[in-house]
Amino acid sequence: MATVLDGAVRIFRERGYNATSIADLSLATGLAAGSIYKAFKDKRGLFLAAFDRYVEEGDALRRLAFQNGGNGRDKLKSLLGLYANASSGAEGMRGCLVAGSTIELATMDAATARQVKAAHARTEQLLVRTIREGQVDGSINAAIDSGASAGLMLCILQGMRVVGKTGRSRDDMNALVELAMKILD
Amino acid sequence: MATVLDGAVRIFRERGYNATSIADLSLATGLAAGSIYKAFKDKRGLFLAAFDRYVEEGDALRRLAFQNGGNGRDKLKSLLGLYANASSGAEGMRGCLVAGSTIELATMDAATARQVKAAHARTEQLLVRTIREGQVDGSINAAIDSGASAGLMLCILQGMRVVGKTGRSRDDMNALVELAMKILD
DNA sequence: TTATTTTGGAATTATTCATTTCCAAAATCA
DNA sequence: TGATTTTGGAAATGAATAATTCCAAAATAA
Numbered sequence: 001m002a003t004v005l006d007g008a009v010r011i012f013r014e015r016g017y018n019a020t021s022i023a024d025l026s027l028a029t030g031l032a033a034g035s036i037y038k039a040f041k042d043k044r045g046l047f048l049a050a051f052d053r054y055v056e057e058g059d060a061l062r063r064l065a066f067q068n069g070g071n072g073r074d075k076l077k078s079l080l081g082l083y084a085n086a087s088s089g090a091e092g093m094r095g096c097l098v099a100g101s102t103i104e105l106a107t108m109d110a111a112t113a114r115q116v117k118a119a120h121a122r123t124e125q126l127l128v129r130t131i132r133e134g135q136v137d138g139s140i141n142a143a144i145d146s147g148a149s150a151g152l153m154l155c156i157l158q159g160m161r162v163v164g165k166t167g168r169s170r171d172d173m174n175a176l177v178e179l180a181m182k183i184l185d
Numbered sequence: 186m187a188t189v190l191d192g193a194v195r196i197f198r199e200r201g202y203n204a205t206s207i208a209d210l211s212l213a214t215g216l217a218a219g220s221i222y223k224a225f226k227d228k229r230g231l232f233l234a235a236f237d238r239y240v241e242e243g244d245a246l247r248r249l250a251f252q253n254g255g256n257g258r259d260k261l262k263s264l265l266g267l268y269a270n271a272s273s274g275a276e277g278m279r280g281c282l283v284a285g286s287t288i289e290l291a292t293m294d295a296a297t298a299r300q301v302k303a304a305h306a307r308t309e310q311l312l313v314r315t316i317r318e319g320q321v322d323g324s325i326n327a328a329i330d331s332g333a334s335a336g337l338m339l340c341i342l343q344g345m346r347v348v349g350k351t352g353r354s355r356d357d358m359n360a361l362v363e364l365a366m367k368i369l370d
Numbered sequence: 371t372t373a374t375t376t377t378g379g380a381a382t383t384a385t386t387c388a389t390t391t392c393c394a395a396a397a398t399c400a
Numbered sequence: 401t402g403a404t405t406t407t408g409g410a411a412a413t414g415a416a417t418a419a420t421t422c423c424a425a426a427a428t429a430a
Binding site for chain 1: 351
Binding site for chain 4: 031
């Protein structure tokens with residue numbers, strides 16, 4: 001089942017929900033259309049399962065990035081580095097399921113749209129918490145607005161994912177990370 | 186003709202190329218399907234015309250933002266302010282045709298993809314030029330890498346357009362602008 | 371005024387789409 | 401071993417799609 005969802009995640013990242021047909025999903029997951037419908041009820045159900053898996057995997061990667069510890073600033077730098085890597089080369093061109101789904105928000109039903117917005121809210125909350133942690137441990141300027149800087153960080157992360165679709169090198173993306181950290185000064 | 190393209194720009198911004206049908210375009214432009222085909226050859230032709238118009242309008246807005254003059258830093262602040270406004274409220278939720286098209290890159294033919302990438306390149310070149318201008322007039326730190334900081338600015342601008350789809354207030358977005366300017370310190 | 375050309379769009383066409391139906395093979399149960 | 405249930409998927413269905421055809425009204429030319 002996990003590999004079915006991995007295949008779905010991949011094709012939805014590349015093409016988005018609307019441009020991905022059941023035939024595409026069948027190729028990507030290895031299941032025939034009838035089986036997809038038996039397992040997920042419909043295309044939207046498979047999308048939601050894939051989206052959840054993608055968000056969970058992202059959460060796990062972010063936790064891993066934070067496990068190397070250090071102070072708030074170190075953690076944020078790890079996070080930006082993680083996104084810089086994910087946004088470069090062939091993997092970067094594949095795209096982000098959250099960014100892609102955000103662009104398609106207008107074509108989604110309310111419940112699906114809520115899931116997409118919730119994913120952003122969760123990332124933004126993590127950013128706020130980590131910035132505040134840095135402000136407490138002294139690694140981040142205590143005077144900056146944690147909400148605003150978290151919002152800016154979220155834009156940078158999403159922007160990397162979009163620009164990554166056009167093909168950027170790892171060096172290009174990593175160069176941005178150093179500069180972005182100045183926001184926290 | 187201009188209002189036809191304006192209608193097309195609007196619906197493509199909101200829904201993207203793939204999720205916009207000829208029926209949608211007919212409603213948005215006021216032309217029947219047969220007329221659309223006579224004027225633009227096909228859906229892709231209308232999209233390209235709409236995309237060109239959107240990019241040209243964006244260029245005009247950026248020129249306008251720069252006309253208030255000032256040094257390099259002032260100009261960049263105006264540009265970020267322009268994007269912050271465009272990315273907030275109902276207008277922000279409508280989305281950006283360039284960001285949206287970037288997400289759909291994998292579903293485009295090579296010529297259309299080149300146009301989308303060219304739009305990014307043009308914005309990035311403007312950012313590089315303006316940062317260098319600021320480094321010459323002393324308003325921007327001469328030591329920072331103009332290429333990397335332009336790349337980061339591009340990510341911020343595109344990220345604002347994506348996050349703006351989820352609904353952000355003008356105050357939220359403007360708060361980011363102040364912080365983003367620290368990159369140039 | 372009549373003939374011809376141009377224009378706008380309704381209707382149609384062929385294809386693709388999401389979803390359902392139905393069938394046969396495999397697995398399970400008695 | 402035979403009967404029944406489960407499972408996977410090919411084929412079919414009805415709707416939506418991009419694009420084309422054809423018609424009538426409007427405009428132009430003689």
